[in-house]
Amino acid sequence: MRRLRICLIASSRFPVSEPFAGGLEAHTHALATELRARGHSVTLFAAPGSDPELGADALDVEAFEPGEAARADVGAPPEAWMREHHAYLGLMLDLARTGADRFDIVHNNSLHHLPVAMSSALTVPMVTTLHTPPTPWLESAIRLTPSARFVAVSRFTAEQWRSSTGAGVILNGVDTERWAVGEGGGGAIWFGRFVPEKAPHLAIHAARIAGMPLDLAGPIFDREYFQRKVEPLLDARVRYVGHLDTRELAARVGRASVTAVTPLWEEPYGLVAAESMACATPVAAFDRGALSEFVVPAGGRLATPGDPDALAEAMLAAAALPRDEVRRHALEHCSLQTMTDRYETLYEQQTTRMLAA
CATH class of the missing domain: 3.40.50.2000 (Glycogen Phosphorylase B;)
Incomplete structure (x- = not known):
């Protein structure tokens, strides 16, 4: 070249x-x-x-x-x-x-x-x-x-x-060296922009149904939405950890057992899913837009869009996936x-x- x-x-x-x-x-x-x-x-x-x-x-x-x-x-x-x-x-x-x-x-x-x-x-x-x-x-x-x-x-x-x-x-x-393999074993994580179409509040509901603690990370673009739909749900098991740089965010994703991805719009790609799988952390996602093109059984589970019960089931199933296979899938496809x-x-x-x- x-x-x-x-x-x-x-x-x-x-x-x-x-x-x-x-x-x-x-x-x-x-x-x-x-x-x-x-x-x-x-x-x-x-x-x-x-x-x-x-x-x-x-x-x-x-x-x-x-x-x-x-x-x-x-x-x-x-x-x-x-x-x-x-x-x-x-x-x-x-x-x-x-x-x-x-x-x-x-x-x-x-x-x-x-x-x-x-x-x-x-x-x-x-x-x-x-x-x-x-x-x-x-x-x-x-x-x-x-x-x-x-x-x-x-x-x-x-x-x-x-x-x-x-x-x-x-x-x-995604840079699979920056998004490096993590040991897993922790709770769930959600990361991205806090806006209604990303629906982090549904990740909270799903995590509670699944009995998982949840960390949320990212910039708050819609303050009114955050205060009305997310902030009231925060507690000792559901935490907002801030807008993090890649190094700290990748470390948290790597420690998580599963990443919840909750779009209420047709996701053009879904970079957070690829970043998560690069860390060997499987993905549980609403089946919207392009996510099904690379969130396949080797890397995660898809759920009925907008349904916290279905997402909770997907989170539990995804968390049980072998992390080495999740990482291998990311290296080959993402x-x-x-x-x-x-x-x-x-x-x-x-x-x-x-x-x-």
């Missing part, structure tokens, strides 16, 4: 740094780190505050201030929306002018529509990873940019986008190395095609 100069575009909303705001930031950090370790030159365009070890160039999300007349326009969009728009517009205009001199390929790992909409203005190839179900802004950009190239993080997500674009599939992967191999192949295909044209 020849060494490439890669421009990796990240989200402008949250920095790519520990502790991660969510799976997208963790995924971007892992991919950038692995590509650099393989000898590629990676320039990451990301939110201010991103990990300096990645050599990130900050997206200019704060600088734009509309003029007084523009602010007075009754149809003006929110200023936060305009700052984000301005950041990506500036980046894409810069790449249109000088991108081919600096990069061999652009990988758009953001959720914003402008990189897709302006991709045809670039003279360097660009690929976009679809991390979410269809959104109106991005769907509009895709339909008007037939030359854009896409991959999805799961077969389920690719199918969701099928009416707008054909996308290949590169399953997400590794960062496998994912990066496939992205390298995609980059090579796109750059070769551009040279041939």
